[in-house]
Every structure is written in structure tokens, then in C-alpha cells.
Amino acid sequence: MPAATATHSATSAEHRITLLGIDIDNVTMAEAIDEVMARLEAGLRTRLLFVNADCVNISFRDAAYREILRAGDLVLADGLGMWLAGKIRGATVRDNVNGTDLFPRLCGRLAGTPFRVFLLGARPGVAEDVRTWIARHHPEVVVCGVRDGYFPLEQSPQVAATIREARTDVLLVAMGAPRQEAWIDGNLEATGATVAMGVGGLFDFYSGQIPRAPRWMRDWGLEWVYRFAREPRRMWKRYWVGNFVFMWRVICHRPLKDRPAEASST
Numbered sequence: 487m488p489a490a491t492a493t494h495s496a497t498s499a500e501h502r503i504t505l506l507g508i509d510i511d512n513v514t515m516a517e518a519i520d521e522v523m524a525r526l527e528a529g530l531r532t533r534l535l536f537v538n539a540d541c542v543n544i545s546f547r548d549a550a551y552r553e554i555l556r557a558g559d560l561v562l563a564d565g566l567g568m569w570l571a572g573k574i575r576g577a578t579v580r581d582n583v584n585g586t587d588l589f590p591r592l593c594g595r596l597a598g599t600p601f602r603v604f605l606l607g608a609r610p611g612v613a614e615d616v617r618t619w620i621a622r623h624h625p626e627v628v629v630c631g632v633r634d635g636y637f638p639l640e641q642s643p644q645v646a647a648t649i650r651e652a653r654t655d656v657l658l659v660a661m662g663a664p665r666q667e668a669w670i671d672g673n674l675e676a677t678g679a680t681v682a683m684g685v686g687g688l689f690d691f692y693s694g695q696i697p698r699a700p701r702w703m704r705d706w707g708l709e710w711v712y713r714f715a716r717e718p719r720r721m722w723k724r725y726w727v728g729n730f731v732f733m734w735r736v737i738c739h740r741p742l743k744d745r746p747a748e749a750s751s752t
């Protein structure tokens with residue numbers, strides 16, 4: 487089904503807040519999935535973005551990424567940091583809507599529908615393992631293609647063509663932020679997919695390459711501590727420096743003139 491041009495965010499204005507210059511669709515996990523399904527049904531081309539503390543930090547140093555966030559069709563608050571930011575800025579972030587928890591729920595909703603899923607990203611072989619996970623847990627979901635995320639950018643038109651030929655409706659891109667968002671921004675049209683989302687390390691988790699934090703850590707918003715403990719060399723800067731910088735920004739942020747004004751609720 488060809489996708490129509492998306493409107494900016496279909497969620498109602500009462501559920502939109504602005505935090506650190508980023509407009510967030512302040513929806514629950516269930517509402518986010520309803521919205522994705524509605525957009526698939528309507529054929530509404532949609533760039534879905536998960537925004538966590540690290541993404542906010544990236545948006546402060548990467549103007550192109552900031553623009554992509556601004557133009558997002560569905561922008562979701564991911565993680566404890568966003569909730570804390572809301573608390574400090576006087577807004578209630580209603581839920582932790584992260585890709586890793588959304589993914590199995592979305593698979594549950596896609597089962598038995600005609601909507602087809604393409605998995606793009608991670609190291610060679612990993613997306614295949616995610617396809618196996620889907621086949622085991624949600625056998626009715628149609629995975630129409632997989633491909634690793636390590637290709638030269640000049641090959642993007644061929645990759646997009648492969649995704650189009652697979653008649654993709656839902657495109658998951660697991661190449662890390664902001665690479666995955668930039669790829670979606672530049673190639674979504676060419677892929678023909680209706681809904682695309684950047685999902686970071688999700689394929690590594692569902693393929694079993696990297697174990698997820700235990701349930702209690704996730705429930706307490708401590709998944710980042712677990713990820714840091716597993717990969718300290720890669721993660722120390724992102725989490726220890728990043729979280730400090732993020733909190734400093736939350737406390738001190740004044741809208742700059744090149745950023746949209748904070749909503750009255752923040």
C-alpha cells in the first residue's frame with residue numbers, strides 16, 4: 487500500500503509536551519502502539535523516534551539530528567531520564583515508551599495483519615537471529631527481509647530498493663543514534679515503508695547477542711547501569727558524563743532562540 491504524506495504528529499495536542507526544545511508525544515505504550523497501527527491502516531508515512539537522555543545530548547551538538555527530531559511524526563519519551571526531566575520542568579511524562587519494550591508488543595499486534603516487517607541493522611547475522619526470535623514468538627508476523635547495518639552510505643539507494651522490493655510496511659533500523667535516524671530521514675521515501683523507527687541496540691538484545699537487564703532493573707529505570715556494567719569502555723562516557731550533562735541541561739535549560747519555546751507545562 488503506498489504511504490500518504492504524514493501530518494506532523496497525529497496525537498492530540500493535550501498529549502504533547504516540549505522538553506529541552508524537543509516536542510514529545512506524551513503517550514503511553516498502549517497509545518503509541520495504537521497510533522502505529524492506525525498509521526499503518528491509513529498508509530500514513532511515519533518517522534517514529536525514541537528520545538532518551540543520550541538522544542537529547544546528541545541533539546544539542548548535532549543540528550541535523552535536532553531538525554530530524556523536530557520533523558518527527560511520532561516522538562516518544564524513552565527512559566527514566568525523560569521522566570525526571572519532566573518532573574524537574576513541571577511536566578508529567580506519562581510512560582517510558584522505549585523501542586525494546588515496544589517491539590514485542592508491536593509484534594503481537596502485527597500478527598495476523600498484512601503488514602510486513604523489514605529488519606535493517608546490527609552486525610551480519612544478528613537481524614537473521616531476530617527473525618528467528620519473531621518466528622518463534624510471533625509466527626504470524628511476516629518478516630519480509632533482513633540486512634545488516636554495515637554498508638557504505640553510497641549503497642543506501644540499493645538497500646532502500648531492496649526494502650521497497652520486499653514490500654515493507656514497518657521498517658526497523660538498528661544502527662544507533664543518530665546514524666539510524668539520519669538514514670531513515672534520507673531514505674524512507676525510497677524504501678516505500680509506511681512506518682520507520684530507529685531502534686538502537688534492539689537487535690542485539692532479541693538475537694541474544696547481549697542480554698537485557700533483569701526485569702527489576704528495567705522497572706526501576708536502571709537498564710543503563712546494567713549496560714554500563716557490561717560494556718564499561720564503550721558506555722562510560724555516554725552514561726556517566728552523558729547523564730551528568732543531561733541533568734545539568736534539564737536544570738539550567740533556557741530555550742535558545744534557534745529552538746522552539748518551552749511549552750507552558752515545562
Ligand code: UDP
Binds near residue numbers: 636660661663689
Ligand atoms: N550499528 C550498525 N551499523 C553501524 C554502527 C552500529 O548497524 O554502522 C549497530 C550496532 O551493531 C548495534 C546498534 O547499531 O547493534 C547500535 O547499538 P547501540 O548500543 O549503540 O544503540 P543504542 O541502543 O544505545 O541506541
